[in-house]
Amino acid sequence: MSGFLPTRGESPVQTVRTIGRVAQMIVELRDEYVEKERDDVLAQIEQRLDDLTSLRAELRERIEQARSDA
Numbered sequence: 001m002s003g004f005l006p007t008r009g010e011s012p013v014q015t016v017r018t019i020g021r022v023a024q025m026i027v028e029l030r031d032e033y034v035e036k037e038r039d040d041v042l043a044q045i046e047q048r049l050d051d052l053t054s055l056r057a058e059l060r061e062r063i064e065q066a067r068s069d070a
Helices: 013-035 039-069
Strands: none
Touching: 013 039
């Protein structure tokens, strides 16, 4: 096979997949919280939102990197 194939570290695909997994976790935590309102579940939701914020920054970096490499 010829041509350049980006590794996971160079491609935003892995970051996008991780964003999807974290988003799914948030949906599941929402369902859990709606069923029974618990403070620990709220804390987990907040942590996942922090994770998404970090992933957003990572994705922006990867997009900028791809643009500068083009």
